[in-house]
Amino acid sequence: MAAPHALVVSLRKAGTHVLRELATRVGYTLYGEVSAGDDVRPVLKGDTLWRVLTAVYGEDELRALTTSEDRAVVDAAIAEAADAYYAAWRVRLDLPWRGPAEEAPPPELVSRALARTPARFADTPEGVCWFLHGLDARRIDEGFLDEWLDTGTPRIVLNYRDPRDVLLSMVNFLADAGGRDVGRFTDHRVYRGILQNAPTLGERLTIALTDPCFPGADAFENSLWLLRHPAVCKVSFEELVGPRGGGSRELQTGAALRVARFLDAGDHDPAALADSLFNDRSYSFHRGRIGAWRDHFTPEHEKLFEERYGAILDAYGYR
Helix, strand or coil: CCCCEEEEEECCCCCHHHHHHHHHHCCCEEEECCCCCHHHCCCCCHHHHHHHHHHHCCHHHHHHHHHCCCHHHHHHHHHHHHHHHHHHHHHHCCCCCCCCHHHCCCHHHHHHHHHHCCCCHHHCCCCEEEEECCCCCCCCCHHHHHHHHHHCCCEEEEEECCHHHHHHHHHHHHHCCCCCCCCCCHHHHHHHHHHHCCCCHHHHHHHHHHCCCCCCCCHHHHCHHHHHCCCCEEEEHHHHCCHHHCCCHHHHHHHHHHHHHHCCCCCCCHHHHHHCCCCCCCCCCCCCCCCHHHHCCCHHHHHHHHHHHHHHHHHCCCC
């Protein structure tokens, strides 16, 4: 059994799908900013289910639920309670609701969950790996930080990538004329229109490099505290992607084992673990290669990047 509680902060377009494959390979179900099929979504059972239900529903509601013989009604109530419980933790972690407003759990139930449950991540369902695209220490619940500092729960992994490749990948993803779903990020939808209105890749890159609101513009800076903290496991896309993405098998195997061991995931065959990582079927996958920015950045783009993100290249070791 891996560590009961894990949290991956994977910067947007830094290869989240690679960490997703690793997390599921070592036995986690998934929640948060990551695509997850029914086979890897959290399922609440036993004491954990009852704890979630009592955090969300009142006595009369629980009585009606436990005496109901309508399975569909019971299942719907359980799903609603789980959504409200997880939404309360989304609030604590400054993780906005990404879906349509009509699909959001009722605010009253979320408020109940916040009021009735302590900010103890150790009380959340075990075996779940949360995925976030950022974790701003200035905005998250202080109780979460205190618990992590005092107990090491949850285990936190930071995944990042050369910021030049991140920017190129984001531009290509958002400007894709093939109609790929840009997900539930409102800023993705805004900038899809902007980038598709620019006729060339060069112009799109210039927009990304000069617009302070471009998606992910401050992600690397806001994650510096994670990069520098000794209790965080740091891993890069370049390490994990392997030969199929322009990396090396040795680095891939070593990085995968390092993350698995950090998560107390037990013994795994290194080759099998590494083989599970590269998934070119991920909906957000573009080309997944190292150093692609070199083929598309002009000297002017390099100058703009240096002016804006030069210190980030140094901090994350990309120079």
